[in-house]
Amino acid sequence: MSAKRRRGLSGLLITVLVGCALLWLAYSAFWQRNLFAPSQKTVIVGRGEGLAQVSQQLADAGIIRSSFLFRFAGRVLGYSGRIRSGRFSFSSGMSNLELLDNLSEGKSLIQPSVTLYEGIRAVQIAHILREQAGVDSAKFMKAVGDTSLLEIPNHEALSLEGFLLPDTYEFTWQSDERMIAKRLLVQFRSFFVDSLQRRARAIGYSLREILTIASIVEGETRLDAERPIVAGLYYNRLRKRMRLEADPTIRYLLPNGTHRIHFSDLDIDSPYNTYRNYGLPPTPINNPGRSSILAALYPARHSYLYFVADGKGGHRFSNTFDEHKQNVRLYRRSRAASQRTGG
Secondary structure, three states: OOHHHHHHHHHHHHHHHHHHHHHHHHHHHHHOEEOOOOOEEEEEEOOOOOHHHHHHHHHHOOOOOOHHHHHHHHHHOOOOOOOOOEEEEEEOOEEHHHHHHHHHHOOOEOOOEEEOOOOEOHHHHHHHHHHHHOOOHHHHHHHHOOHHHHOOOOOOOOOOOOOOOOOEEEOOOOOOHHHHHHHHHHHHHHHOOHHHHHHHHHOOOOHHHHHHHHHHHHHHOOOOOOHHHHHHHHHHHHHOOOOOOOHHHHHOOOOOOOOOOOHHHHHOOOOOOOOOOOOOOOOOOOEOOHHHHHHHHOOOOOOOOEEEEOOOOOEEEEOOHHHHHHHHHHHHHHHHHHHHOOO
């Protein structure tokens, strides 16, 4: 065999080998299945993390075989600047190409379902979002202080407290804090429609005042049937220039807001102390639900001025202070009997 022919065969062999190597590289980088156990694994991609960081996370979690091949595939296909943040769930058997497509399109994103209960405070919402959706609670509270997000004229609000409508929401992991606040406000605006705005004006109260009354009602009772009655009672006291003497406004001032109120708590010097001050507190004390807001807008008409717990989850209402004192005695007897029987 001539030297020229040998060189030709050698060149051909090298070309074939290089071609095979490139095909194997392409197969390994793009289409080879990543097998792992357990068959479902979760990884969190933080905001601002790039392809290199994500590939290392996937390798550390055992989801991919090679961070180098994953980065190679991502760069060749132009995924470097297209990785989304969030909490992803991946199944065994996905190729690098499928993983990259999921990371850029968000197909495998886990949407945390977050329930915000009626009467929750903004600081409690921040804690729940941090625990369940990976949100920066300090940044969320900063957003709560930005009333420009309300997009409601003449709102008179000092913060977003009261406007963050309780509901069940789905967020992507580590969603932008301002976007979350906006999402809650969109829900509020979709509820507080023009007819409710007109109703607030008709009864002579601003939106902030309506939500403040609703927040107090929310703190007083969990019974929907009682909410309009409680709202009507507080309107009666406001008309008669009586102090509201609402316990929820005192709990708002306490460190944990849950323990029993003591007589000494009633002397706290604060504009939120409705035992010392006339009228409404400066802002809502929580974020009321729809039923309490409607109760504040459509209070029951009656002459009640006082109420006390009945020991069974509801309340006894009265027109006079003498009737109220009798109801208080009934409550104390009921409570004492319950304690004796271990109820």
